[in-house]
Amino acid sequence: MRLKIYQSYIYTQFTKKFLTISFIFFCAIVIVNFFEEIRFTEKYNTEIYYTIMLSLMNAPSLMFEIFPFIFLVCVKFFYLSLVDKEELAILNSNGISNFKIIIHLVALSGLLGIILLFFFYSFSSNLKSKYLDIKNRFSNSNQYLAVVNEDGLWIKEELDNSLYIIHAKEFDKNSLKSITITEADKYYNNRSTISAKSANIISKNWQLKNVLVLNDSGSRDNFKSYIYNSSFNGEIISNLFSNLNSLNIYELHKLSTNYLKIGYSNVDVKIHLNKIYSMPVFFMLMTILGFIIINKFKKIKSRFFVIIFGIFISVIVYYLNYFSSILGNKGALPIYLSVWAPLFILFLICNIGILKVNEN
Numbered sequence: 520m521r522l523k524i525y526q527s528y529i530y531t532q533f534t535k536k537f538l539t540i541s542f543i544f545f546c547a548i549v550i551v552n553f554f555e556e557i558r559f560t561e562k563y564n565t566e567i568y569y570t571i572m573l574s575l576m577n578a579p580s581l582m583f584e585i586f587p588f589i590f591l592v593c594v595k596f597f598y599l600s601l602v603d604k605e606e607l608a609i610l611n612s613n614g615i616s617n618f619k620i621i622i623h624l625v626a627l628s629g630l631l632g633i634i635l636l637f638f639f640y641s642f643s644s645n646l647k648s649k650y651l652d653i654k655n656r657f658s659n660s661n662q663y664l665a666v667v668n669e670d671g672l673w674i675k676e677e678l679d680n681s682l683y684i685i686h687a688k689e690f691d692k693n694s695l696k697s698i699t700i701t702e703a704d705k706y707y708n709n710r711s712t713i714s715a716k717s718a719n720i721i722s723k724n725w726q727l728k729n730v731l732v733l734n735d736s737g738s739r740d741n742f743k744s745y746i747y748n749s750s751f752n753g754e755i756i757s758n759l760f761s762n763l764n765s766l767n768i769y770e771l772h773k774l775s776t777n778y779l780k781i782g783y784s785n786v787d788v789k790i791h792l793n794k795i796y797s798m799p800v801f802f803m804l805m806t807i808l809g810f811i812i813i814n815k816f817k818k819i820k821s822r823f824f825v826i827i828f829g830i831f832i833s834v835i836v837y838y839l840n841y842f843s844s845i846l847g848n849k850g851a852l853p854i855y856l857s858v859w860a861p862l863f864i865l866f867l868i869c870n871i872g873i874l875k876v877n878e879n
Contacts, residue, residue: 525615529623536597537631541582541589548578563657576650579643580764586635586798587805588833590628594809595829597624621810621873628806632799640767640795647765667760667777671697676750680705683749689782693721693753696782700747710735715745720753763791771795786854790847793858804865808832811872836865 552574560570601607610620666673672695674685681702688697700713711734715727730745766774771792778785812832816824839861847857 525610525613526623529620530627532600533593533597533624533627534631536600537589537593540593540596541586544585544589545578545582548581549574552577552581559654559657565657569653573650573653576646576653579639580647580650583635583640583643583764583798587801587836588829590802591805591809591833592826592829594624594806595813595826598810598813617810617814618873621807624806624810625803628802629799632802635802636795636798640798644765644767644770647762651762651765667774667781667783669777669780671781672756672783674751674756678748678750681710682707685749687718687781690756691782691784692757693719695720695725698727713745713747718747720749720751720756723749723752725749760787763788768792768795786848786850789854790844790858793855794844797858797862800862804862804869805836807869807873808836808865811869811875815872815875836861839864 553570556570556573556577559565559573560567598607601610611617667690671686671688672690674683676683676685681704684701684703686699686701687695689695695718696716698713698715698718700715702710702712704710711732713727714731714733716729718728719726725747727745727747728743730742732740732742732745734740760774763771763774771788775785775788775792778788809829812828816828843852843857843861846852847854852860
C-alpha cells in the first residue's frame with residue numbers, strides 16, 4: 520500500500536531524529552568508555568590502539584541497553600521540531616490528529632525495535648564477546664576460563680606452574696558433583712587425575728568427598744575427603760557466566776539448556792532473554808510516553824527542562840525494571856512477571872495518557 524505524503528514525512532523525520540540522537544549517544548558512550556579503558560591499558564601496559572578499539576567494541580552493547588531512553592528523547596525532539604516549524608498545526612488542521620501521529624510513531628518504533636532485536640543485538644553481542652576475549656588475553660586473573668556445554672562445567676586454571684583441567688557434571692551454587700581434575704605440566708604431560716563424587720566450593724579450598732587419586736606412575740589412592748586449592752570458588756564461577764550480553768539469542772537458549780543439564784539455575788538467562796524479547800514493546804511504550812510528556816508540557820519552550828524531565832522519567836522506569844528483575848532473580852516474582860509487569864504498568868499509564876491526548 521502506498522504511503523500518504525504525511526505518513527512518509529513522519530517516518531522520515533522520526534528516523535532521521537532517531538539516527539542523529541543514537542549517533543550522539545554512541546559518541547558519548549565511546550568517550551566515557553575510553554576513559555574507563557585507559558585504566559585497563561595502564562594496568563597491563565597495552566598500546567593506545569587497544570584503548571580505542573575496546574571502547575568502540577563495548578559501546579554497541581551499552582547502546583542496546585539505553586535504546587528505550589533514546590526513543591523517549593527522540594520523540595520529544597521530533598514533536599518540538601514539528602511545533603517549531605508550525606507543521607503540527609498544519610497536520611492538525613488537515614484532520615491528522617495527535618492520536619494518528621502517535622499510532623504512526625508507535626508502528627515505526629516497533630519496526631525499528633524488531634530490526635534492533637534481530638540484527639543490532641547479534642552484532643553487539645559478537646563485539647562484546649570479542650571485547651572480553653581481548654581483555655582476557657592481557658589478564659592474568661584467570662577470568663573467563665570457565666565454560667558450560669552439554670558435557671557439563673569445564674574450568675582451566677594455572678597454579679604453581681601446573682595446568683589443571685576441571686570437569687564437573689553438575690554445578691549448583693557452592694557445590695560440584697561428579698568431578699574430574701586433571702593435572703598436567705606446561706607441556707600438557709599428564710601428572711595425576713583426581714576423581715571425586717562431590718565438592719564443597721564455598722571457599723577456594725575445595726573440600727572433595729569420596730576421592731580417587733590416580734598418579735602418572737599408575738598408583739591409586741582413595742580418600743574420604745581431600746582438599747584441592749583452587750583460584751575459584753562458587754561465587755567466582757557464577758560471576759564468570761554473568762555477562763550474558765556477550766551471547767546472541769541462539770547462544771543464550773543453548774546456555775539455558777546446558778545449565779539445566781548440569782543442575783545450575785537458568786533464571787538469569789531466562790530473565791535476560793525475556794528482557795531482549797520485550798525490547799520492541801518497551802521501545803513502543805517509551806515512544807508513547809515521550810509523546811504524552813511533551814504534549815503535556817508543550818507550552819514550555821525550555822529544551823533544557825524537556826531533556827531533564829525526560830531523564831528523570833527514564834531513571835524512574837529504569838529502576839522500576841531493575842527492582843522487578845531483582846525480585847525475579849531472588850524468586851520473589853515469577854520470571855515472566857518480573858520482566859513484563861513493569862511494561863504492563865507502563866502500558867496502563869500510556870493508555871491513560873493517550874486518552875487525554877485524544878480528547879485534546
